[in-house]
Amino acid sequence: MDHAVIIGASMSGLLSAAALHRRFARVTVLDRDTLPSVDAHRRGVAQSRHAHGLLAKGREIMDELLPGISAELVAQGAIRGDMQRYARHIHAGQRLARGESGLAGLLVSRPLLEGQVRRRVGALPGVRLMQNRIATGLLSQEGRVTGIRLADGEPVPADLVVDASGRGSRTPFWLGELGYPQPEEERxxxxxxxxxxxxxxxxxxxxxxxxxxxxxxxxxxxxxxxxxxxxxxxxxxxxxxxxxxxxxxxxxxxxxxxxxxxxxxxxxxxxxxxxxxxxxxxxxAIRRHYERLTRFPEGLLVTGDAVCAFNPLYGQGMTVAALEAHNLLDTDLGALPFFKRIAKVVDAPWEITVGGDLRMPGVKGNLTPKIRLVNAYMERFHAAAAHDPELAMRFLRVANLYDPPPSLMSPGSLLRVLRSGAQRAEPVPA
Ligand SMILES: Cc1cc2nc3c(=O)[nH]c(=O)nc-3n(C[C@H](O)[C@H](O)[C@H](O)COP(=O)(O)OP(=O)(O)OC[C@H]3O[C@@H](n4cnc5c(N)ncnc54)[C@H](O)[C@@H]3O)c2cc1C
The missing domain is CATH 3.30.9.30 (D-Amino Acid Oxidase; Chain A, domain 2)
Structure with a gap:
């Protein structure tokens, strides 16, 4: 195929370009911001001034999409470290036991990370980054999206449009304009x-x-x-x-x-x-269920925070964006199959964060019996993991999006939790 246009040059848009340049002769990534020439904060990514943890899985996928990027970041000052060995994880008031998890973390500021991803993506053959361009609508013909319209009225034709414009994405509105149903939104x-x-x-x-x-x-x-x-x-x-x-x-x-x-x-x-x-x-926290739609125009995909903007405390957004970008390597870029695939990527982190949030006073939502049960079990799990490095490692593998949450309830894990005799205990001191 010839031309892919991506709306948004933040982590999700850039990583999508890193995947799509393997399939498209030309990939254009547009952003409404002026893209800094040095590693700096910018208006469209105000969150970059706050702690931005990169999960081990996210680092691994970024290295797959942009080989060698971790090493380049380390050369610029980023810090490597095992996510269990050099970390103090306190969950449910319990200090998780130390150990060697094999989960390779990378500590780097968001401006340096995004800046290096942008330099690498901008240098890929066929990829063009365009700043100060605001997408304001979709072009369409016979049930297919054929490009986007910019704020100054300029049309940008494309064989594929990817909306990576973040939680403020206009796609639900644009779908309405084209006569398509909007995705259900969970908040x-x-x-x-x-x-x-x-x-x-x-x-x-x-x-x-x-x-x-x-x-x-x-x-x-x-x-x-x-x-x-x-x-x-x-x-x-x-x-x-x-x-x-x-x-x-x-x-x-x-x-x-x-x-x-x-x-x-x-x-x-x-x-x-x-x-x-x-x-x-x-x-x-917002999740748009594109995967539940039965009618959706071809030639358009949505990804990153535009699909699901998580509670940021869990540090999952960039890793999910990377996993979704990786899905663009699939041979089937049909919209509904893509949404079904990325829904599987989003399910586990969404379940983890929503389950955690619903325990907090004042957070309203559907606290199902299953979530109550899981939360009660996790209290005991964390108490056991305070003394059991293996359980702590299993928890970190889930938190780093390597293993699915049910793995913490596998017979092996259950047995370790029960044998520990751990009840909810008082927090351990530093
Ligand atoms: C406070 C906070 C802390 C966070 N901490 C973490 C963390 O620790 N770890 C982690 O992995 N994730 C974290 N996240 C989430 C992470 O920042 C995002 O998941 C990640 O940036 C991917 O988002 P995105 O690229 O889809 O969208 P965004 O980062 O929101 O980027 C959207 C881009 O689209 C551009 N844009 C928007 N509209 C248009 C338009 N109409 N035309 C052209 N361009 C447009 C914007 O300028 C911007 O560049 C945090 C988020 C917040 C809010």
């Missing part, structure tokens, strides 16, 4: 509020650990993440459901002190702050 109102600060990182901080993840609990619905970044920095994001951390240094530390574990408080209390603090408010 979980989380009202998650982020506050983020960066700090100077010293080698002795956190005894050399690189990652801290403190998940919120129903009793303490506040969480936080610290990630080691290039240029000897920490990025620390604190989050609350329905309440924001204060951004002043002492308010920030005070909020950190109220998390289910003391590690982030210990870090931010003495660390030297760098740059300006930032906030972000995420009203809802």
């Amino acid at each position: 979980v109102v989380i009202d998650l509020r982020y506050g983020t600060r960066e700090f100077r990182r010293k080698p002795e901080d956190l005894d050399g650990d690189l990652i801290v993840i403190i998940a919120p609990t129903p009793e303490s619905p506040r969480g936080g993440v610290a990630l080691a970044l290039e240029d000897d920095r920490w990025i620390v994001t604190l989050a609350g459901y329905g309440e924001a951390p204060g951004l002043g240094l002492s308010e920030f530390a005070h909020f950190a002190a109220t998390l289910p574990a003391p590690d982030l408080y210990g870090l931010v209390r003495f660390a030297e702050p760098i740059g300006e603090p930032r906030t972000y408010r995420n009203p809802a």
Whole structure:
């Protein structure tokens, strides 16, 4: 085929281009933003100022789509590390046991990651990146999408259009304009509020650990993440459901002190702050069920956050975007088969986040008996995983999107949980 046009040059659009350039003579990636020539934040990706963890699976797929990219990032300061060995994972108030998971993490700021992906994709044969172009509508002929229209009225013809424009995607509206049904939209109102600060990182901080993840609990619905970044920095994001951390240094530390574990408080209390603090408010996690449609025009696909914008605390968005881009290598680029394939990619991370969110006070949604059962089991699982590195590793394989959530209920895992005799226990100290 000749020409693919992708709306959005963020992670999802760029990785889609990395896949599609193998099939199309020309791939055009358009973005409404001015794309920075250096690794910098930009308007369309305001989230880049907050902790952006890349799951091990996402790193692996990016290396498959853009061979050697991890090594290039490391050469520019990104940090490699085992996701269990160098990390403090505190879930359900339990500190997961250390071990060697074999899950290779890559710690890198979002601007550096996206900047390097953009450089690599822009250099691929046939790929063209175009900035300051706003897609405002679809062109169509006889039930097939044949391109897009830009804000200045210019038509851009294409054999395939991929909407990777993020959670604000206009495709549902455009479908209506063309006389097609809109996808069902599932929303979980989380009202998650982020506050983020960066700090100077010293080698002795956190005894050399690189990652801290403190998940919120129903009793303490506040969480936080610290990630080691290039240029000897920490990025620390604190989050609350329905309440924001204060951004002043002492308010920030005070909020950190109220998390289910003391590690982030210990870090931010003495660390030297760098740059300006930032906030972000995420009203809802949104999933658009394109896979449930029975009528959809050929020549159009939707991917990334435009399909599913997760609760960002779980760090899944970029990995899901990479897995969906990988699906574009499939020989069948029919719209409905594509949506069915990526629905399978989205199902597990959506189930994980929604199950977790529905435990939080104030988060409304369909708390089914199955979710209640799974949540009760996971409390015991985490208590057991605090003493069992194998269980901790199994949990991290699910969290990093290698294994499906039911694997945590396999007979082998169940037996280990039951044998541990673990009940819900008091949090262990740092
Ligand atoms: C606060 C926060 C923290 C997050 N933390 C993590 C994390 O730790 N780990 C993780 O993996 N993911 C995280 N995510 C999710 C991650 O940022 C996204 O999943 C990822 O960027 C992929 O999204 P996307 O490319 O589909 O859309 P986006 O990143 O939203 O990009 C959409 C792009 O489309 C462009 N655009 C929009 N409309 C148009 C138009 N009409 N015409 C032309 N261009 C257009 C925009 O300028 C933008 O460049 C986080 C998200 C948020 C909000």
